[in-house]
Amino acid sequence: MFQLTQLRCFVAVATELHxxxxxxxxxxxxxxxxxxIQLLEHEVGVLLLERAGxxxxxxxxxxxxxxxxxxxxxxxxxxxxxxxxxxxxxxGSVTMGFIPAASFxxxxxxxxxxxxxxxxxxxxLREMQxxxxxxxxxxxxxxxxxxxxxxxxSFTESAAIFREPFALAIPAEHSLAQLESIPLVALEAQAxxxxxxxxxxxxxxxxAGRLRAEGVAPEVVQTLSHTxxxxxxxxxxxxxxxxxxxxxxxxxxxxxxxxxxxxxxxDVELHLAWRRGGxxxxxxxxxxxxxxxxxxxxxx
Numbered sequence: 582m583f584q585l586t587q588l589r590c591f592v593a594v595a596t597e598l599h600x601x602x603x604x605x606x607x608x609x610x611x612x613x614x615x616x617x618i619q620l621l622e623h624e625v626g627v628l629l630l631e632r633a634g635x636x637x638x639x640x641x642x643x644x645x646x647x648x649x650x651x652x653x654x655x656x657x658x659x660x661x662x663x664x665x666x667x668x669x670x671x672x673g674s675v676t677m678g679f680i681p682a683a684s685f686x687x688x689x690x691x692x693x694x695x696x697x698x699x700x701x702x703x704x705x706l707r708e709m710q711x712x713x714x715x716x717x718x719x720x721x722x723x724x725x726x727x728x729x730x731x732x733x734x735s736f737t738e739s740a741a742i743f744r745e746p747f748a749l750a751i752p753a754e755h756s757l758a759q760l761e762s763i764p765l766v767a768l769e770a771q772a773x774x775x776x777x778x779x780x781x782x783x784x785x786x787x788x789a790g791r792l793r794a795e796g797v798a799p800e801v802v803q804t805l806s807h808t809x810x811x812x813x814x815x816x817x818x819x820x821x822x823x824x825x826x827x828x829x830x831x832x833x834x835x836x837x838x839x840x841x842x843x844x845x846x847x848d849v850e851l852h853l854a855w856r857r858g859g860x861x862x863x864x865x866x867x868x869x870x871x872x873x874x875x876x877x878x879x880x881x
Contacts, residue, residue: 775801
């Protein structure tokens with residue numbers, strides 16, 4: 582196969598269309614340059630340059646080969662830079678998963694912080710549910726994940742980075758919308774839209790557990806997996822729903838949000854997850870930055 586040196590020589594001659602000027606640009610004499618071009622043409626098996634007296638021009642094959650040669654040289658330079666960045670803990674790329682709810686809570690601010698403090702780190706985002714992220718961390722498909730709290734796994738560690746209270750989402754014309762804050766007992770027998778116990782288990786258990794503890798039994802009319810889907814039904818007047826407070830940023834015109842009167846300890850969390858014992862310098866640096874930016878979750 583041809584060598585990168587031969588490609589550089591060919592590109593120089595093809596650019597200058599003159600062996601003498603090309604040799605000068607490469608800081609070499611003309612005979613070795615001519616030899617490199619001859620070796621390249623022999624390896625490729627076609628004539629790339631036509632020489633007529635002192636002039637040089639590209640053959641049709643040479644014109645096609647020039648585009649490919651320039652691309653190979655660009656990619657070889659990019660590969661070199663990427664390898665050098667990989668030796669630094671503050672440069673390179675990290676693949677990070679996130680649940681949809683993170684996109685309207687802390688993720689935008691987090692990315693702004695990363696850009697400001699780690700400008701040479703590229704964060705590749707993957708929108709995934711918590712269970713899928715934990716599986717991807719175990720399979721080394723992602724390095725970090727923004728997830729809901731999950732059952733302990735031997736290969737994964739996590740830390741809380743965000744906490745917020747629940748709020749009641751209410752159709753704008755509903756009688757409860759007239760109140761400034763809502764006691765949980767007011768949900769008794771109300772048409773209620775619930776998180777799915779299989780696909781949104783964490784949120785389901787928080788809500789269902791708190792309602793049981795308070796002795797409140799709303800009438801469950803729909804069960805859905807995602808906050809935006811639940812709010813679309815609230816917007817349609819189907820019922821009320823307990824959702825994380827940050828859901829108000831989704832701005833459904835027919836939905837109002839009210840705080841709960843008796844919400845002590847009734848909070849929902851986001852965690853940062855990573856592979857236990859992983860050795861990824863850039864991911865470790867990013868994880869440290871995130872944990873420093875969100876050291877102790879506070880109610881939002």
